[in-house]
Structure formats: C-alpha cells, structure tokens
Amino acid sequence: MKVVHTIKDLQAELADKKNIVLVPTMGNLHDGHLQLMKTAGAHGDTVVASVFVNRLQFGPNEDFDQYPRTLEEDCAKLEAQGVVDIVFAPSEKDMYPEPQVFTVQPDPKLADILEGFYRPGFFTGVATVVMKLFSIVRPNKAAFGKKDYQQLRIIQKMVEQFGMPIEIIPVELQRNQQTGLALSSRNRYLNDKELEEATLLYRTVKGVKEALEAGSSDADALEEKAMETLRQNGWQPDYVAVVRRKDLLAPTKDDLLTREPLVVLAAAKIGTTRLIDNIEVF
CATH class of the missing domain: 3.40.50.620 (HUPs)
Incomplete structure (x- = not known):
C-alpha cells in the first residue's frame, strides 16, 4: 500500500x-x-x-x-x-x-x-x-x-x-453487532452513558419500519410519535422522516398501500453529539 x-x-x-x-x-x-x-x-x-x-x-x-x-x-x-x-x-x-x-x-x-x-x-x-x-x-x-x-x-x-x-x-450501513448502533466517526464523542443511550435512535427507526411493515398507513403519525419518544428520553431530534428511496419525497397513501420501497431517516442530538441513522422498509 x-x-x-x-x-x-x-x-x-x-x-x-x-x-x-x-x-x-x-x-x-x-x-x-x-x-x-x-x-x-x-x-x-x-x-x-x-x-x-x-x-x-x-x-x-x-x-x-x-x-x-x-x-x-x-x-x-x-x-x-x-x-x-x-x-x-x-x-x-x-x-x-x-x-x-x-x-x-x-x-x-x-x-x-x-x-x-x-x-x-x-x-x-x-x-x-x-x-x-x-x-x-x-x-x-x-x-x-x-x-x-x-x-x-x-x-x-x-x-x-x-x-x-x-x-x-x-x-450497506454497518452496525455494532450487540447494540445495533450505526458505526460513525462521531460515536467517539459520546461518553459511556451517551453511548448506551445512543442505541435508542436505532430502536426508534426500527420501530417505525416495523409499524409500516405491519400495515400502518399513517406515516405522519409514526414520525411524530418517534420524535416524541426521542424528546421524552432527552434527545433533541431534527427529524424522523419516512420517504421514498428513489427521490426522498414523502410517500403517498398509494405508495404505502402498494409497498413502495421506503427508507426511514433520522437525525437527533444526544448531549452535544448529532447522530444520523436510517433503515430501509419493504
């Protein structure tokens, strides 16, 4: 090399x-x-x-x-x-x-x-x-x-x-095999307590994915619930968004019914560190 x-x-x-x-x-x-x-x-x-x-x-x-x-x-x-x-x-x-x-x-x-x-x-x-x-x-x-x-x-x-x-x-996005936390250079800014709490971001986007795949057709409600979950746990979320993979625009009702390929994107700050995560749906 x-x-x-x-x-x-x-x-x-x-x-x-x-x-x-x-x-x-x-x-x-x-x-x-x-x-x-x-x-x-x-x-x-x-x-x-x-x-x-x-x-x-x-x-x-x-x-x-x-x-x-x-x-x-x-x-x-x-x-x-x-x-x-x-x-x-x-x-x-x-x-x-x-x-x-x-x-x-x-x-x-x-x-x-x-x-x-x-x-x-x-x-x-x-x-x-x-x-x-x-x-x-x-x-x-x-x-x-x-x-x-x-x-x-x-x-x-x-x-x-x-x-x-x-x-x-x-x-493909790489995760910690034990916790699911997305690997990121910014993870080194987290203290031990924040590192443990950081797994909530992954669990939150995964929860939105599971709700959509179970048949939920109200993406807006899922986004707001996910944002509130983060807020209640001390995070400062910028967004949790369900969007179409092809153009990153919000899905229509028909998109949800026809199971258009989607992705859940999220960005939130824990302490002073801003993390992002995502998970594909369908």
Missing part, C-alpha cells in the same frame, strides 16, 4: 492502473469504512482510499477544527486489512490551491431537505469535493455507504446528470 499526498504523485501511480475503485473518506476510520474498502476490493483491481477533511462541507458552527485527524492510525488499519492499494491524503493547499469558487449545486428538491435543511450548503460542499476527487482520480467505480443515505442519492444523481462513466456502488 502506498500513501501519496499530491495530485501529481497520485496520477503518476495511477497512470497504468485499470479498473480503479475510489472510496472517499474524511479519515478517522472505523469498521464501517473498512467494509467500504472490502466492497471496493471486490469490484475492482485498484482501490484508492482518499483521506481528506473537506472544509467546504462544514458550516460556520460545526466541528471542522475539532474533527479528528488520525492519518497514521487510519493507514495502519488499511495496511492491516490488505485491500487498499493507494491512500490519497492531500493537504488542503493541494486540493484547494485557491478559493473554490466553482462549485456543484445539487437539485434543491433533493439537497435542501432533511440534512440539507439543517446544514445549509452541506451537500454543495460534498458534491464539489466528490466531483473534484472524481476528476483527479478518474475512477471506474466509487463506493459510498448507505449510512449517509441522502448523500448517496445526491452523488448517484450527480453522476447521472453529468453523464459520468462511473459506477456508484452502494454499501
């Missing part, structure tokens, strides 16, 4: 490589990321993992400066796994040698709802850095986790809209 820090060095390494699969990350890797790498390895000949904390997707009151930078530890995990061929860990100056005034603006109908409503500009930052990574790496495929469900849909749509010859590989 090689670690490179500049675009020039990366492109030199990739000059004769075929069937390249990119896995974009911001580092601070956990087992969920390693599953992304494993899936990437099954879909290509050369796996490139990027490690870059992207300033563009952080809001003014978010944790860009505090976000953990653990490159040495990340590389050790990737080396031990034995799947990744190249780690691309550029500096901010290398990725953004001048202010990034050209940006990718996703469709507001997809990007300004849910996470995009609570984090204005977030998906513009995500789409812009992913577009730039695609331009630099020129992969044949790229792996993205379903943990960030809305992000996955936006990247899929971006690739489709721009006619990019890149296959997007969705990778």
